[in-house]
Amino acid sequence: MRTLQSGLLLSMMTWCGCCASFASSEAYAQSVPKASTCYVLGIQGMTCGGCAVHVQQGLSKVPGVGDAKVSYENGEASVCVKEGATVTGETLVKAVEKVGYKAKVKRRFQN
Ligand SMILES: [Cu+2]
Numbered sequence: 047m048r049t050l051q052s053g054l055l056l057s058m059m060t061w062c063g064c065c066a067s068f069a070s071s072e073a074y075a076q077s078v079p080k081a082s083t084c085y086v087l088g089i090q091g092m093t094c095g096g097c098a099v100h101v102q103q104g105l106s107k108v109p110g111v112g113d114a115k116v117s118y119e120n121g122e123a124s125v126c127v128k129e130g131a132t133v134t135g136e137t138l139v140k141a142v143e144k145v146g147y148k149a150k151v152k153r154r155f156q157n
Contacts, residue, residue: 082112084126084157085135090148092118097147104145108133123149126157 089101098118105114105123110131116123123142127133135151142149 082126082129082157083133084124084155085138085151086153086155087123087125087135087138087142087149088152089116089121089123089142092116092121092147094118100145101142101147101149104141105138108137108141111138122152 092098092101095118098116101123102114102116105111105116105125110127110133111125112128112131113126114123115125123138125138135154139149139151
């Protein structure tokens with residue numbers, strides 16, 4: 047736990063204490079190429095906006111993922127895969143589980 051950083055962030059946002067790190071969403075504001083495959087995942091176990099960031103970080107680390115948006119309010123993540131990359135829904139579910147949450151693929155679509 048990076049307590050120094052978390053203490054600093056407490057003044058900036060509501061923090062439930064379950065998340066060890068935080069990264070600016072700007073880091074994930076990457077452009078998604080046309081005709082990429084996107085997935086909508088249902089996420090279980092998120093208890094605050096910080097959890098959504100945590101899940102987003104986990105998904106963004108998957109090689110081939112071009113863009114990941116996570117909504118704590120909706121309990122959903124939308125993830126778009128870079129063109130030519132072979133990322134499966136199962137891979138994304140595992141990435142979410144790796145950071146401590148449950149996920150399942152709700153929908154797959156072409157962006
Ligand atoms: Cu949280």
